[in-house]
Amino acid sequence: MAQQGLMGIRSHYPRLSEKEKKIADFILEHPEKIVHQTISQVADQLEVADATVSRFCKRIGYKGFQALKIALAPEIIAPNKMLHEDVNDTDEAIMVAEKIFQSNIRTLENTLQVLNKAELEQAVTLLLEARRVEFYGFGGSNMVAMDAYHKFVRSGVPAFAFPDAHLQLMSASQLTNQDVAFIFSHSGASKDAYLLLQTVKK
Numbered sequence: 001m002a003q004q005g006l007m008g009i010r011s012h013y014p015r016l017s018e019k020e021k022k023i024a025d026f027i028l029e030h031p032e033k034i035v036h037q038t039i040s041q042v043a044d045q046l047e048v049a050d051a052t053v054s055r056f057c058k059r060i061g062y063k064g065f066q067a068l069k070i071a072l073a074p075e076i077i078a079p080n081k082m083l084h085e086d087v088n089d090t091d092e093a094i095m096v097a098e099k100i101f102q103s104n105i106r107t108l109e110n111t112l113q114v115l116n117k118a119e120l121e122q123a124v125t126l127l128l129e130a131r132r133v134e135f136y137g138f139g140g141s142n143m144v145a146m147d148a149y150h151k152f153v154r155s156g157v158p159a160f161a162f163p164d165a166h167l168q169l170m171s172a173s174q175l176t177n178q179d180v181a182f183i184f185s186h187s188g189a190s191k192d193a194y195l196l197l198q199t200v201k202k
Contacts, residue, residue: 008061009028132178133152135159137183148161
């Protein structure tokens with residue numbers, strides 16, 4: 001079964017080819033355009049073949065471009081249903097609390113849907129066998145990284161985290177293929193996080 005909308009595209013992103021990532025980037029940056037365009041219009045705009053767009057749709061779990069558009073439409077046409085983006089100055093405190101709770105519940109449900117059993121088990125194995133586990137994040141994401149470090153180090157995992165961006169880069173440059181790195185990013189598009197990822201991969 002296809003993963004839901006934009007969340008599904010983000011979950012498949014690391015496994016996409018360069019051309020497929022080009023399509024994914026366009027959709028993630030301009031989702032409102034996709035639902036009103038044909039497959040040929042998207043292909044022409046990105047200078048790829050129609051077949052490439054079609055393969056991309058199937059790669060992320062949809063039967064075709066039309067099925068992808070149908071999945072994206074509720075997120076684009078009815079944004080008021082995304083309650084976490086709909087907190088207003090006029091909301092009563094209890095309404096703000098309800099919207100925040102619903103947002104977090106939806107995030108957890110979406111995350112559960114994109115989890116892959118085999119990949120999850122592989123991640124657990126890597127964690128258990130790791131020489132060193134490091135947690136990275138910038139800005140607000142650094143607080144999440146530090147919280148993860150706190151939880152993992154209490155369980156006996158050889159965990160490490162650094163609040164300073166320069167220390168993160170220095171430490172990342174010394175990791176080996178026996179280590180595990182977690183990089184937290186709320187948007188998934190942080191330039192600092194991307195630079196760190198490239199350092200870790202090297």
